[in-house]
Amino acid sequence: MSVFTLPAEEALTSWLEHYSIGRLVKFEGIAGGIQNSNFFVTTSFGRYVLTLFEDIARAELPYYLHLMAHLARHGLPVPAPVANRDNEYLGTLAGKPAVLVSRLAGASETYPDSGHCAQIGSMLAGLHLGGRSYGRRQPNPRGARWRKQTAALLQPRFSADDAALLDAELRFQEQAEADFSRLPAGAIHGDLFRDNVLWTDGFIGGVIDFYFAGHDALLFDVAVTVNDWCCLPGGALDPVRVDALLVAYHSSRPFTDAERIVWPTMLRAAALRFWLSRAADHALPRKGKLVSVKDPDEYRDILRLRTYNAVPPLPLIETEPHP
DSSP states (O other), X not given: OBBSOOOOXXXXXXXXXXXXXXXXXXXXXXXXXSSSEEEEEEESSXXXXXXXOSSSOGGGHHHHHHHHHHHHXXXXXXXXXXXXXXXXXXXXXXXXXXXXXXXXXOBXXXXXXXXXXXXXXXXXXXXXXXXXXXXXXXXXXXXXXXXXXXXXXXXXXXXXXXXXXXXXXXXXXXXXHHHHTTSOEEEEOSOOOGGGEEXXXXXXXXXXXXXXXXXXXXXXXXXXXXXXXXXXXXXXXXXXXXXXXXXXXXXXXXOOHHHHHHHHHHHHXXXXXHHHHHHHHHHSOOOOBSOXXXXXXXXXXXXXXXXXXXXXXXXXXXXXXXX
């Protein structure tokens, strides 16, 4: 989360009059993240998060907001969008599409252990199962098409070694696309990093930032999550944490044989996605306050490790399929 657009307090006060959440008491910018402008908003009725969308097309936003509302109704710990008095989630503030969501309690965990990873695996499976009944469909905004387009823009800026790595990986992933298309698919979070999960007293208190969600292979979501939650310093995978996360996930949504076959390739696809997005943020920085830009070399190195090192396999457990 970041701040690129700062609304005037008077404008925010006026905008909040369209909601039944009391009067404005306090608002402050949120640092971290890279895409939208985000603020903590406290009113006389409670605490909320305000997001102003900087780059996402307005027509795409209902998918994310209604997905969050859908998952919240199913008991998952996600921020619930707040409707205004016209029963609309999406408004306009400071010339930007804007939304209020409930503010969840907790703080992120920088150094997760196997217990944290087991909870994340269970929660991610629950998110995927809960998303089965979500009627809207929108492609993963950082899917294969985006990766190809972004790579074409970035490749001329890369060093010779990085450009060669990128070219080889794109050709490898293109060959795998047919296999990916046959995997179980549905609504995915798409960005389930450690800083997007809040913990309270050792338990998950909230899963936030659904604005990279979309319809894609569920295994892609698992790979994104494992690449972040189960890494040792330097990017290698910790087999203990990987096993904890995958076994917990598999106990609720069993992996298919097709998913087991492409698992190493999917870990590479997930690493490529974040190498490209971080490199794009560095190459094309945006001005704003409290802006956080992450190091793209971290995921370049993770991609190399996933390419040349063996990875722990998906679990094989005798379990009844989830109804």
